[in-house]
Amino acid sequence: MxxxxxxxxxxxMDVINDLxxxxxxxINQNQKVELASYVLNRIPPMYITSDRGFTNIVNKYKNxxxxxxxxxxxxxxxxxxxxxxxxxxQNEQDFDKSKxxxxxxxxxxxVISSRSMMPVEDAxxxxxxxxKLSKMEFSDWNNPVILKKGDDGSYSFAPAPQPADSADQxxxxxxxxxxxxxxxxxxxxLSLELKSDFIQNLQIQFKENVLKVEDFYVAMES
Numbered sequence: 001m002x003x004x005x006x007x008x009x010x011x012x013m014d015v016i017n018d019l020x021x022x023x024x025x026x027i028n029q030n031q032k033v034e035l036a037s038y039v040l041n042r043i044p045p046m047y048i049t050s051d052r053g054f055t056n057i058v059n060k061y062k063n064x065x066x067x068x069x070x071x072x073x074x075x076x077x078x079x080x081x082x083x084x085x086x087x088x089x090q091n092e093q094d095f096d097k098s099k100x101x102x103x104x105x106x107x108x109x110x111v112i113s114s115r116s117m118m119p120v121e122d123a124x125x126x127x128x129x130x131x132k133l134s135k136m137e138f139s140d141w142n143n144p145v146i147l148k149k150g151d152d153g154s155y156s157f158a159p160a161p162q163p164a165d166s167a168d169q170x171x172x173x174x175x176x177x178x179x180x181x182x183x184x185x186x187x188x189x190l191s192l193e194l195k196s197d198f199i200q201n202l203q204i205q206f207k208e209n210v211l212k213v214e215d216f217y218v219a220m221e222s
Contacts, residue, residue, distance in 0.1 A: 006045040012036050015071050031082050038078035077150050100167045100196040104159035109213030111153045119153025123181035127157040135160045164196030186218040
């Protein structure tokens with residue numbers, strides 16, 4: 001029985017494995033998969049049947065300088081995001097593990113221009129919780145975030161936990177993501193209900209808890 005294969009999966013993974021970061025061990029296997037996922041979601045797939053010259057076609061694209069250059073641009077974009085969102089080497093604040101806290105998820109999303117339908121660049125994204133600019137938990141995370149060229153309009157926040165009065169306390173938090181560019185401001189509002197918990201291993205709790213916000217379309221130029 002014939003099988004379909006997206007040959008770009010192999011090409012992209014080979015490019016990632018050839019990176020200095022891969023050879024030096026500064027990115028792990030999970031991060032490599034994140035890189036590949038980012039790239040493959042942004043280029044058209046190229047399917048072939050598994051028994052028809054698979055190896056020859058893969059080698060053809062591996063030896064195409066322009067094709068590889070296009071892949072490397074996407075890999076470089078992905079690498080910046082993966083490094084930005086990695087928490088393995090970041091410092092966290094000291095918390096009293098005998099007291100309960102509201103532990104927020106990592107908040108990620110993209111900002112898209114409703115005019116051009118392209119990612120917004122050269123803008124800032126800010127996260128507010130209950131009307132206040134949110135403090136970030138890890139030292140390498142910023143609020144506001146600058147949406148730079150090549151970031152695909154992506155933002156990510158790591159809100160610091162907030163003290164709770166008691167364990168298993170449920171509270172609703174009002175979230176605002178504010179985008180500003182060239183004096184224009186647009187905001188997206190969310191409501192997030194959290195139950196207080198004790199901090200055991202904040203990096204693990206944080207890594208496994210992600211809130212992906214749907215794409216935010218703003219009336220701004222890309």
